[in-house]
Amino acid sequence: MALLFSPFTMGSLTLKNRIVVSPMCEYSSYDGFANDWHLVHLGSRAVGGAGLVITEAAAVLPEGRITSHDLGIWKDDHIEFLKRITDFVKAQGAAAGIQLAHAGRKASTQRPWEGNSKVPESEGGWAPDAPSAVPFKEDYPIPVALDLAGIDRVTDAFKLSAARALKAGFQVIEIHAAHGYLLHEFLSPFSNERTDDYGGSFENRIRLLLEVVAAVRTVWPADHPLFVRISATDWAEGGWTIDDSVNLAAILKTKGVDLVDCSSGGNLPKVKIPVGPGYQVPFAEAVRKVGIPTGAVGMITDAIQAESILQEGQADLVIMARELLRDPYFPLRAAHQLGAHVQWPVQYERAKL
Numbered sequence: 001m002a003l004l005f006s007p008f009t010m011g012s013l014t015l016k017n018r019i020v021v022s023p024m025c026e027y028s029s030y031d032g033f034a035n036d037w038h039l040v041h042l043g044s045r046a047v048g049g050a051g052l053v054i055t056e057a058a059a060v061l062p063e064g065r066i067t068s069h070d071l072g073i074w075k076d077d078h079i080e081f082l083k084r085i086t087d088f089v090k091a092q093g094a095a096a097g098i099q100l101a102h103a104g105r106k107a108s109t110q111r112p113w114e115g116n117s118k119v120p121e122s123e124g125g126w127a128p129d130a131p132s133a134v135p136f137k138e139d140y141p142i143p144v145a146l147d148l149a150g151i152d153r154v155t156d157a158f159k160l161s162a163a164r165a166l167k168a169g170f171q172v173i174e175i176h177a178a179h180g181y182l183l184h185e186f187l188s189p190f191s192n193e194r195t196d197d198y199g200g201s202f203e204n205r206i207r208l209l210l211e212v213v214a215a216v217r218t219v220w221p222a223d224h225p226l227f228v229r230i231s232a233t234d235w236a237e238g239g240w241t242i243d244d245s246v247n248l249a250a251i252l253k254t255k256g257v258d259l260v261d262c263s264s265g266g267n268l269p270k271v272k273i274p275v276g277p278g279y280q281v282p283f284a285e286a287v288r289k290v291g292i293p294t295g296a297v298g299m300i301t302d303a304i305q306a307e308s309i310l311q312e313g314q315a316d317l318v319i320m321a322r323e324l325l326r327d328p329y330f331p332l333r334a335a336h337q338l339g340a341h342v343q344w345p346v347q348y349e350r351a352k353l
Contacts, residue, residue, distance in 0.1 A: 003310035004303065005340035008051070008317065010258045010293070011223035013171050015051035015095055015317075017342070018310060019331045022297055022321035023099040023174065023229075025056045025066065027111040032059060032072020034081040042085055045324055046092035047345055049331030052317070053094050055085075057101035057176055060157040063126050064102035064182065067111050068119070073100065073161045079168045086169035093343065097172030098165050099229070100158055100216075104182030105130035105143040105191065129154075131186045132193040137269040151198065151208060154182065159215040166220065173220055174227035175212060179266030183209050184231055187248075188240040188267050206248055210255060217256045227295070228252055229261035232283035235271045242286055253292040260287050261295040261319060278305060285314040295319040303334035 005017045021042070028037045038055070046053050058073040059065040065072065072078055086096040107128035108119050117139040119125030129150060130143030146154070158175070165173055177183035185191040186208045192199050198207050213228070220226060232245040249260045262284040265273050273279075280298035288294040296315035299322075300306055306318040323330055332352075335342040344352045 002307055002335075002338040002340045004307045004318065004338060005335055005342060010225040013095060013223075013225055016093055017049070017051040017331065018317050019050045019052075019306070019334070020295060020317050020319040021045045021050045021053040021324055022319045023054045023056050023176070024321050024325065025070065027067055027069040029069050029071045032062065032065070032070065032074060032078055034071060034078070034085060038071065039081075039085050039088065043088045043092070044328040046089040046094035048324075048327075048329035049335065049342060049344075050094055050324070052097055052172060053089050054097035054099055054172065054174055057099050057103075057181075058161070060100055060102055060161040061154070063107060063129060064104075064154075064157070066103040066107055067109055068124060069111055070103075073098070073164050073168075074157065076164060079164050082168035082170075090169070090171075092345070095171045096169060097174060097227075098168075098170045099174040099176050100161050100165070101176035102129075102154060102157070102182040104128060104180075104185045105134070105136050106140065106180055108141050130182065131191060131199065134191055134193060136180060145194070148196075155208070155211050155215050158212045159219055162216040163219040166224075172225045172227060173216065174229055174261060175209070175216065176229050177209050178229045178231040178261075178263045180231070180268070181266075183212065184240075184267055187230075187244070188234055190234060190236070190239045191267055202244060202247065206251070209248075210251070213252065213255050213257060222256070225258040226256060227259045227261050228257050229263060231264045231266055232262045232280070232287065233264050234267050235265050235273050236268055239268070242283055245283065246287055246290055249287045249292050250290040253290060257292070259293040259295055259317065261297065262287055262315075263297050275299065277301065278309065281309055281314050288313070288315060293317070297321065303337045306334065307338055
């Protein structure tokens with residue numbers, strides 16, 4: 001059997017295959033609520049055969065949204081429609097996951113197709129929070145440095161959102177600590193200029209992430225998988241490095257984290273990143289050597305490539321984004337290409353080759 005279509009077990013959850021729908025922001029919510037767009041977007045990928053379908057970044061606080069159109073899970077009212085989505089996803093044989101996030105200094109901006117720059121408070125924007133009062137770039141808002149009470153509020157928000165995720169029927173939580181958002185901002189020296197217990201040394205800069213993980217685990221059952229997405233490198237000298245990521249992963253392994261999702265970049269503008277097929281896979285391979293499962297993501301676009309990543313022991317899961325936007329049914333096509341037998345939706349079996 002192709003490894004791509006072999007099961008993968010974490011705690012009480014067994015994924016039917018190793019294909020994961022990566023969190024992809026849709027910027028199509030109002031007041032944080034999921035709607036029919038999310039049901040169809042996520043549901044079609046479940047119908048298409050993915051083993052795990054993860055929502056886009058769901059903000060744990062309203063001010064933690066990238067845009068005012070982000071998905072949210074900061075209030076109980078959000079649970080009902082999310083439950084409708086998880087019920088459908090699981091009915092197709094896929095597992096349902098949610099990414100919990102806080103945008104930090106990259107909040108209060110326009111949707112990408114509207115300009116992707118700051119939204120002033122006079123037009124409905126807000127002053128974003130961050131480790132330090134350092135904006136992401138010139139046309140982004142100047143953030144407010146979180147005080148200790150603000151840090152506690154963020155940690156509590158992740159905890160409360162995890163409890164809501166459980167009520168909504170999610171089976172996997174991913175904590176977003178990548179791409180220049182709040183938790184990554186604390187990790188990276190480029191965005192963290194603090195001189196207290198949350199800044200300076202490696203141990204201090206990872207403190208908030210570890211506190212968030214611990215808080216989430218107080219409400220998220222021990223047998224339910226917990227992922228952390230990291231940017232394995234800032235791609236710039238003096239920033240967060242792959243060695244930092246390896247050290248962090250070794251610690252996360254002891255704190256109840258089941259898998260590290262290895263992405264990169266996002267905390268600095270205008271950084272030269274050598275984007276190409278599988279360009280982030282070596283990060284997943286390096287992190288995996290500390291004995292924690294990893295997910296590989298980034299320009300993974302075909303079945304042979306995905307299978308090779310698993311066969312070579314570079315990662316445990318293949319997390320796909322753009323290719324699954326192009327083709328929600330990629331897993332069905334990949335199974336045919338790799339000679340794997342998979343169950344098609346009975347409604348679609350007439351198209352099975």
